[in-house]
Amino acid sequence: MGEPIIDVRDLRKTFRVTERQEGLAATLRSFVRRQRRDVNAVAGITFRIEAGEVVGFLGPNGAGKTTTLKVLSGLLYPTAGEAHVLGFVPWRRENAYLQQMTLLMGNRTQLVWDIPAADSFRVLQEIYGVPDESFRRTVGELTELLELQDLVHKPVRNLSLGERMKVEFAAGLIQSPRVAFLDEPTIGLDVSMQSRIRRFVAEYNRRTGATILLTSHYMDDVVALCRRVIVIHHGHLLYDGPLADLAERMAPYKIITATLRDGAAATIDLAAYGTVTGRDEGRVTLKVDRQGAPERAARLVNELGENLADISVEDPPIEEVIDRVFSEERVGTAT
């Protein structure tokens, strides 16, 4: 294992926010004396990411994901702790760092609205000092991967949200960054556009070997792209490890779905095999203890015999696992 591309140690970011009660009296009081409160957006997190990894950064709203990305990209100064990305301290914002990094935020624009994206690309080429040949190659690849042919010559303000997001992606990658921070890259996009962006990110990672740290509330993004996830909540790290192990570690149960033949569902009581969590005509969903799942499934097959048309044993949906993590805050780090 070489030097990590992203190395974060006990990173903290505290915001001081002003608060006041509602009402006229409180408003008048706030003119004279303001009540301030410290909010620990990031409360001491530590992790390392190796070259070429695509890591999902998960957490509910307000967990500290975006703040962490802003600190790692160099936008914010941390309150305490250390971070190195590509060997640079991000918040020093050295040009050599900024030229190798990008922060893409869904629903945020960095393009000039009134001119076609192709012209913004040219400006970015000069700002990042990309040689002509590399620029042509990169734009060509991005145009192909993102299907931008018809989009780059229209003023950005005339593009739809999904089209604009694709063009934003291209603008953020003109400099061929070695590290990309993607904050909710598919937010607000329709299913087909989400899927296209996902395929693009995966292909981009494969072609360039770029290291990607991505936040998303859409679990499909995470499942499609990330083998590893980091889960944070209230600024604390709850889990760092393979996505596949998240369910095992965080949800001590499995889901058995048994499909019964016509009429059998009405007469057979499956409560003896586990907790019935769903019933949809012949399909019955059971929640069973993780360790006991194989034995329960075998019993179902043996005892229901011909009444059983189909059976599956699965981890709970990732959304359910995450929801459970956030609601129970079970702390654990994969080793």
Next chain:
Amino acid sequence: MIDVYRALFVGQIQAASQYRVQSVLWMLFSVIRPVIFLAAWVAVANAQGGRVASYDVRDFAAYYVALSLVSNLATSWNAYDFEFEVRMGRLSPKLLRPLHPIHYAVVENIVWKMTTIIPLLIVLGFVAVTFDARFRATPVHLVLFVPSVILGGSLAFLGGWVIATSAFWTTRVHAVSTLWDRAVFIFAGQIAPLALLPGALQTIALVLPFGYMLGVPAEILQGAVDVPTAMLLIAVQAIWVAIFYALLQVVWRVGVRQYTGVGA
């Protein structure tokens, strides 16, 4: 850096070309105020036998024509734009590029001036003829006007940025920048030529930086000051530019640490 500026210019000219009419309207709006003051001073001068102190009606005309040109060339709107960018999170992508955000503002300002200078000169030519403006400038004054208006514009630009940078702390800088604009209005020579301000106000105006943004280049273009005085005033302009440049370095370095990336 030349290539970066060329690319920024091309992009900005394309963007500006979509708002040509708006630019010209803004330019016309900026000329209205000096013309109103010109008309007022002409009325005062005529009531006093055609003269107020050392200025007669034709001098006032020359001064306000010169001031309008200088205002257009030297004024910038950074504080308002910058506040908007900070509040809406639009500064964030600029902060993450290997180019200081000030360069975008430099180009925006220059392009705006380029797109409005020709219609402005036509309007001012019309005003000059209508009011029979009398310029006393010699060729040396015209040569000295060039560095003076550049320094005046640089001073106004850097001053605006120092004020705008307070948005890092407050997010909203409208009140501060309005106060700044009012000080410019009083002390930069817009109400009256600096030479006509009453004793104490004139002293204050010569000590503060505002007069060196607009009034000084206008008086040099008008030829209201002799050449040695003009050179002295240009030297003071240069000192103010150096002070505000240094101040901006400090304020920016401290301020950017306060940036919270709101809305971004």
